[in-house]
Amino acid sequence: MATKRELEGQLAVVVGFEDPQAALEQYPTPPALAAHVIHLADLHDDIEGRTVLDLGAGTGMLTLGAALRGPARVIAVELDGGPLATAVENRRRVGTRTPIHWLQADATQLPLSIPEPVTVVMNPPFGAQDGQAGADRGFLSTVASVASVSYSVHNAGSKEFIEAFAADNGGEVTHAFSAAFAVDNQFEHHDEERREIDTEVYRIEWDN
Template sequence: MPTKRSLAAKLGVVAGFDSPRAALEQYHTPPELAAHVVHLADLHGDVDGRTVVDLGTGTGMLALGAALRGPARVIGLELDRAALETARTNERRVAASAPIHWVHADATRSPVAPAEPVTLVMNPPFGAQNSNRHADRRFLETASDLAAVSYSVHNAGSESFVDAFVADHGGGVTHAFAATLDVDAQFAHHTEETRALDVEVFRIEWA
């Protein structure tokens, strides 16, 4: 199996948002964090030969990471058409051999429902914007409907919420770990050139 470091290096060519939208909390997922999530999923046998769905794929970082680890196919759902065009360009840069289907759709109202078991990956909005409150909950609801197993990135301090939500939906958190998400200044309310956000990543098995 290729190393996590080599995966992060390959994802280093993935471009971020040309015109990020604050209301959608569009932040570029760092290659190192994406590689960490995908590598963990691969170690658990949740990528190779599987259908992988990336909710709110943005410019494709997690979807492309999964596509480099031998899935049967990858589906990336994204509401922003411009971001999807960047994702398609990034697909050519990464040159993954697995088929990738980019779908313009609201990730919380997924139009896809594969019959086979699905591994879902996502770095959902944290719900920090007033117009986007509880967005993370809506993404988890979609995951509970679609996925056999999911990997998701959440704001630090979300563990009790995630545990309770998953238990209420008949699932279980099997792994959780802390990580850092480096966010470059891109909106008017950002006062630092780069800010390191503490986040938590969860592996969840759904009933």
């Protein structure tokens, strides 16, 4: 098994958003953060031989990280067709042969049922844009309906909400840690070349 650092290096070739949409909060997951999340999931035996579902897959960073750790298959769900096409190209760059199913769909209204136990990995919208407050709630609702375990990235200060949501929907937070999320200047409202925002990553076990 590749080390976390080696996984980060493999993911460094993943191309980000060509035309990011602020309303969809399309920020690429940094390779270091993706490698950390996937490595943690692998240490808990939540990837190898399992079905992994990436909700809001973007250009495929978490999808491809999971694919490099021996799952039975990965299902990547992304609403925007542009990033999904980039994700397909990124698969060629990364070179994984794991079966990956690319699905253009709304992750909050998942158009498929998955009979086997599912591990969800996701970096959902944080709800930081005007009118988008609570945007990650819809993603979590999908997770609660399909996952046996999930790993998700959220804005700092989400602990109370995440724990309450999990408890109300048959889940339990087992692990949580803080992580820096580097954001490049890609929208008009950004006034710095790059800044780091504080995020939190949660591992939740569900009753499914």
